[in-house]
Amino acid sequence: MPTLPQLRELQLLAQAGLTYTRDPYDRERYERLLRLTAELLAGETGQAADEVHEHLRAERGYLTPKVDVRAVVLNRQGEVLLTRERVDGRWSLPGGWADPGDSPREVAVREVREETGRTVRATRLLALLDKDKHPHPPDL
Numbered sequence: 001m002p003t004l005p006q007l008r009e010l011q012l013l014a015q016a017g018l019t020y021t022r023d024p025y026d027r028e029r030y031e032r033l034l035r036l037t038a039e040l041l042a043g044e045t046g047q048a049a050d051e052v053h054e055h056l057r058a059e060r061g062y063l064t065p066k067v068d069v070r071a072v073v074l075n076r077q078g079e080v081l082l083t084r085e086r087v088d089g090r091w092s093l094p095g096g097w098a099d100p101g102d103s104p105r106e107v108a109v110r111e112v113r114e115e116t117g118r119t120v121r122a123t124r125l126l127a128l129l130d131k132d133k134h135p136h137p138p139d140l
Contacts, residue, residue, distance in 0.1 A: 010033065011056055014037060017030035019062045080093070
């Protein structure tokens with residue numbers, strides 16, 4: 001029987017697929033994956049599979065705790081590494097959404113590698129901001 005972390009990962013994969021696929025056949029496959037995940041979770045929790053499925057489907061978009069992690073990467077001259085955002089074409093620090101269970105260190109290293117191809121080592125946390133309490137641009 002799958003473990004709870006494995007079931008959570010199945011849910012994440014199904015939700016990401018449903019968020020990003022444009023292919024109707026893949027959408028059916030991801031819907032089926034989410035349904036199977038609900039059935040397995042129902043077996044573990046004693047709830048009805050339909051009830052669990054509705055709960056899983058309530059989350060829209062890419063399933064994440066909505067924690068954005070950015071990395072400050074400096075070269076020997078003190079220059080900052082920037083990457084161009086796909087959404088709006090603006091320059092920003094490399095980074096992105098954390099996946100559930102990821103540490104900020106893991107996210108920073110992964111995002112720098114994915115966005116720039118560079119391998120880095122995270123050495124410290126520079127800041128932690130709450131967008132409800134600190135000035136922050138609005139979400140797009």
